[in-house]
Amino acid sequence: MSGDVVDQIFIRAKQWLLSWLAGAPDWIIQVASSLLNIFALLGVFLTLFALISVLERKILGRMQNRYGPNRVGPFGLFQPIADGIKMLIKEDIVPARADKIVHFLAPILIAATAILALGVIPYGRNMTPFAIDGGILFFFAVGSTTELAVFMAGWGSNNKFSMLGAMRAIAQMVSYELPLIITTLPVVMVVGALSPDAIVAAQSSYSFGFVPHWFVTTPWGAAAFVLFFVSGLVESNRTPFDVPEGESEIVAGHMTEYSGFKYATFFMAEYIGMFAISGLTVTLFLGGWHAPIHVLQFIPSYIWFFAKLSALLFVYIWLRGTLPRTRIDHIMNFAWKFMLPMAFTCILAAAVWHYMGRGLAGWLCSLAVIGIVYIALSILLDTRKRFATRTYRFAE
């Protein structure tokens, strides 16, 4: 079958490369196989980072009715190369009173954790770089280390802006980690496994050949998807939740005292973290590498994965071009008063769906559960604050 060859081309390539080591001891082959995976991951995602950094500026420019970068190369596509060279040859400034070691280690740790999280996501059929049984747990365990790295950056810089930025970042990351993890729970419960491959496999079938069994097509899945996406937005410190680096208030937050390549590392880690969380969203709710319609299965699986990933990334950029920054107390209230109860409701709705036989009746009942809680929450959380038309005393 010719479709199969294209689908498995990267697996074949890896097997062919490893066949050179046929006579070597087992552990050498293991190490070589891991190294190949790592280089492939880094190659793909650093290229994607370079692409997305220029595309984001282009798209934002389009949304704000200006050109965006258009000087280096065709359509400004070589802009990342120019940026990279600029970052590399900049002077690396370390504040005199900084905690040198902590200041140095923070960008390394944050980049390492971001890249590690990429390792457990299934990118295509048989294309999970490191398929471990507790993959989802690994993702969150590694992700929770980011907070420590942000703290190290803030503390090591010995700067009030840095410290304030780090405090804000940790506060919102710790708060939103809760809804983030709790919204993955219904998926894990329904599938009965913590492995990303099993989760993707559970979403593989179709009703009538054109309705995919992705979890986003169920009411609890749709609600959990939205909650997960918003939490992911906060975890990657993107607009409208980018208070940790609010330029107008605290310069650049925990990155204030970083320059040159260290700053670029932070920047890269932020984007890689964004790719990782989007990749997990695709895996959990959007069917991973499965095609949306049965007849489109001839298109290779990795193309579907990266198409879905790109769509999510576009939404990230779109939101950045659309929404203003939220106030920190609003972000916190939203997390604890709305996101968390809704996340628990998703678990309940998933249970209802599961025990009513996963059919249409379960679908409707689970929708009812979500709807009732949503309406009750919106009534309870209504502050009764109504805004009258604003009157200006002097500016008329």
Added chain:
Amino acid sequence: MNSVAFILIAILTLAAALAAASLPKLIHAALSFAVTFVGVAAFFFLLGAEFVGLVQIFVYIGAVAVLIVFTILLTGRDAGKDRGFNWGGVAIAIAVFGGLIWAILKTQPLSIAAPPIEALTVRRIGEALMTSYVWPLQCVGVLLTAALIGALILVMNEER
């Protein structure tokens, strides 16, 4: 292969623990402590206890280490000062170490080989937690809820 990994992880863990106990700056000690947690998690991975290792990282680095640095941040104005040498701590450490050595030496080695068990999957852990260990799990849940409510009451704005 495994023994080499064991020795490397042991050196890392012990060095980090020693650093946590002896570094002059409190914040460095806290970060070294986090490295110790990573070392312990690596031991779990080496023993094939993947789940426990991941939970170790998740809970101890994601929560406990962050809690420790936050405590340092919010309390100590003198967090950067030299802590001096704590002889009481040394005495307690030696006592604990001695007790452990005594307990380990007293234990008889198992006379029969342990029966081979099937691989411990996440599913089996979940089943065990929800069937045979459901009461301890519920008790922990109640305890944590009580702690959460207590923390909320502590920080709530007092009326008048």
